[in-house]
Amino acid sequence: DxxxxxxxxxxxxxxxxxxxxxxxxxxxxxxYIHWYRQxxxxxxxxxxxxxxxxxxNRMASLAIAEDRKSSTLILHRATLRDAAVYYCILRDFxxxxxxxxxxxxxxxxx
Amino acid sequence: xxxxxxxxxxxxxxRGQNVTxxxxxxxxxxxxxWYRQTLGQxxxxxxxxxxxxxxxxxxxxxxRFSAERPKGSFSTLEIQRTEQGxxxxxxxxxxxxxxxxxxxxxxxxxxxxTVL
Numbered sequence: 001d002x003x004x005x006x007x008x009x010x011x012x013x014x015x016x017x018x019x020x021x022x023x024x025x026x027x028x029x030x031x032y033i034h035w036y037r038q039x040x041x042x043x044x045x046x047x048x049x050x051x052x053x054x055x056x057n058r059m060a061s062l063a064i065a066e067d068r069k070s071s072t073l074i075l076h077r078a079t080l081r082d083a084a085v086y087y088c089i090l091r092d093f094x095x096x097x098x099x100x101x102x103x104x105x106x107x108x109x110x
Numbered sequence: 111x112x113x114x115x116x117x118x119x120x121x122x123x124x125r126g127q128n129v130t131x132x133x134x135x136x137x138x139x140x141x142x143x144w145y146r147q148t149l150g151q152x153x154x155x156x157x158x159x160x161x162x163x164x165x166x167x168x169x170x171x172x173x174r175f176s177a178e179r180p181k182g183s184f185s186t187l188e189i190q191r192t193e194q195g196x197x198x199x200x201x202x203x204x205x206x207x208x209x210x211x212x213x214x215x216x217x218x219x220x221x222x223x224t225v226l
Contacts, residue, residue: 034214
């Protein structure tokens with residue numbers, strides 16, 4: 001599985017935008033970029049995914065570099081409920097499993 | 111959509127005992143996954159089912175671990191002769207029938223196992 005690199009931790013002020021980076025320099029052409037997050041004492045939950053184009057949904061936006069070797073998860077206006085560990089995952093077609101790294105622990109400062 | 115449920119939520123056992131966990135996936139999700147998560151780490155894939163067929167097993171799934179999904183609905187994960195290293199959160203996830211590589215897995219809240 002292609003590897004991703006994320007900062008161990010980040011802090012952001014409440015109601016400010018948050019940009020969570022992910023490097024995946026060995027990404028293959030068929031790898032989808034997934035983001036999940038895990039709130040304290042809960043299972044992971046899906047945030048967003050993309051292949052080549054930038055994506056938006058009600059939770060976040062995903063900005064994918066033109067060469068696809070990096071991506072950024074954007075939370076437009078962080079709330080205290082967004083405090084979680086955020087995982088960037090590459091998943092190839094036909095590969096059923098998700099390979100999690102250690103993720104980025106996001107702390108939101110009131 | 112009631113979500114993925116797992117029981118029990120917590121289990122404390124003594125070393126050497128057997129334990130069994132249950133996962134009820136979202137209705138009509140034919141794919142079911144088990145993951146294990148130790149403190150400070152991301153979840154690690156253990157195994158997955160398509161309906162009742164177990165299609166992939168990780169090397170992490172030692173001979174003491176067995177997973178079943180007899181009728182293609184709920185699944186059980188049994189650990190025999192538990193060891194302290196088995197202490198972890200065991201997570202279950204499911205995915206719909208018609209889904210592609212971009213589609214999401216829906217996770218349950220997990221079962222936290224503590225082996226004394």
